[in-house]
Amino acid sequence: xxxxxxxxxxxxxxxxxxxxxxxxxxxxxxxxxxxxxxxxxxxxxxxxxxxxxxxxxxxxxxxxxxxxxxxxxxxxxxxxxxxxxxxxxxxxxxxxxxxxxxxxxxxxxxxxxxxxxxxxxxxxxxxxxxxxxxxxxxxxxxxxxxxxxxxxxxxxxxxxxxxxxxxxxxxxxxxxxxxxxxxxxxxxxxxxxxxxxxxxxxxxxxxxxxxxxxxxxxx
Amino acid sequence: xxxxxxxxxxxxxxxxxxxxxxxxxxxxxxxxxxxxxxxxxxxxxxxxxxxxxxxxxxxxxxxxxxxxxxxxxxxxxxxxxxxxxxxxxxxxxxxxxxxxxxxxxxxxxxxxxxxxxxxxxxxxxxxxxxxxxxxxxxxxxxxxxxxxxxxxxxxxxxxxxxxxxxxxxxxxxxxxxxxxxxxxxxxxxxxxxxxxxxxxxxxxxxxxxxxxxxxxxxxxxxxxxxxxxxxxxx
Numbered sequence: 001x002x003x004x005x006x007x008x009x010x011x012x013x014x015x016x017x018x019x020x021x022x023x024x025x026x027x028x029x030x031x032x033x034x035x036x037x038x039x040x041x042x043x044x045x046x047x048x049x050x051x052x053x054x055x056x057x058x059x060x061x062x063x064x065x066x067x068x069x070x071x072x073x074x075x076x077x078x079x080x081x082x083x084x085x086x087x088x089x090x091x092x093x094x095x096x097x098x099x100x101x102x103x104x105x106x107x108x109x110x111x112x113x114x115x116x117x118x119x120x121x122x123x124x125x126x127x128x129x130x131x132x133x134x135x136x137x138x139x140x141x142x143x144x145x146x147x148x149x150x151x152x153x154x155x156x157x158x159x160x161x162x163x164x165x166x167x168x169x170x171x172x173x174x175x176x177x178x179x180x181x182x183x184x185x186x187x188x189x190x191x192x193x194x195x196x197x198x199x200x201x202x203x204x205x206x207x208x209x210x211x212x213x214x215x216x217x218x219x
Numbered sequence: 220x221x222x223x224x225x226x227x228x229x230x231x232x233x234x235x236x237x238x239x240x241x242x243x244x245x246x247x248x249x250x251x252x253x254x255x256x257x258x259x260x261x262x263x264x265x266x267x268x269x270x271x272x273x274x275x276x277x278x279x280x281x282x283x284x285x286x287x288x289x290x291x292x293x294x295x296x297x298x299x300x301x302x303x304x305x306x307x308x309x310x311x312x313x314x315x316x317x318x319x320x321x322x323x324x325x326x327x328x329x330x331x332x333x334x335x336x337x338x339x340x341x342x343x344x345x346x347x348x349x350x351x352x353x354x355x356x357x358x359x360x361x362x363x364x365x366x367x368x369x370x371x372x373x374x375x376x377x378x379x380x381x382x383x384x385x386x387x388x389x390x391x392x393x394x395x396x397x398x399x400x401x402x403x404x405x406x407x408x409x410x411x412x413x414x415x416x417x418x419x420x421x422x423x424x425x426x427x428x429x430x431x432x433x434x435x436x437x438x439x440x441x442x443x444x445x446x447x448x449x450x451x452x453x
Contacts, residue, residue: 008438009419016412017351018421021362028364042340043394043445048351049344050395051413057301058308060318065296068322069289072329096364127362 002034002172015044022126022133022198026154032094033172092159100124118142132199138187146184151200153177160193271298273388276342284332296325303350309414320357324350341391390448397447405440408433
């Protein structure tokens, strides 16, 4: 059962279209897994619809309708790239993530995270360069060194689970951490964990072991 | 399905007035002079456009989806293009780019009309999601992962008898009503988010408010709107 959700202000940023692509990917993926947040997003979209209906109209050029009518039958050049999954493969990721993983999880450029034999990551392509978006695979029982953040870290659990000492996170759970948090996640013993992690600024290391894993935590 | 007019009394009144005036103009009745009637009719029709019902808009989208009806498209365009341009300009975008935004959005309405589900959202809500995505495409040039809400709709409609079902139009009208009842400071935050596509942290900066204050305004506003709708719609 999903117990950790994006806060209302994140759902609003997401639905209003005021969110960077990477964070929006984490929120959209959570929403795809979570019925209650789908309800909230539907409500917020309806607010957008009501506000659009209430906008003071601005007269458009008289010729705009005819121009638009003349363009109706031209093909759409701006079609979004569709997922390129290998036929028959079923990936354990929600729909919004599919178009970011190319031919499938096994085809991503996984690399072992320095200093840790049990943690691998594969970065996902983003237009913006000041954000890090990656899938992480963590072996059952592995520990991630204690760290805090200069910016925000968003984590969505896709499979398995972890605990940060206070709370437990399972599939579909969404965690948002800002600069005030220092945490040291421990992956559950019974299964490997697959997460989507979004970092919008570099990390700050807070444990001695940090120096060893610095390259991993670098954006 | 009950009409949006159940809640939008203005539409109902204007429809009646329009019929009366039409009769006067055609010479079927009298009371006011024909020229006055013509002018009044024109005014009533402008007002009618402001309060056009969701059912009417759904009919236009359906005509586009099933018959590629260009007249229906022209009607929809006349209703939405000025609003879409206004929507772009509220963000501070210049008039020419805002017209481009309106045009691109209406072209997508034509192409995607077949995907519109009147049981899931009002036409305005559907078009809002299109213009939001176009705005990101045109002005921010980044991807926009979308959440597929189709299942949310199935959940929302589960286990409800057809005859006491509130239509999307009715809940839409109730939501509009609820929005007018929100405190001004909460509405201001929602408007900045939707019209100016500003994140809550940017809004806090601009209004000179602590982040926590903006967050709580958003939470309170959404809770009030949710409570204003019947429980089975939540």
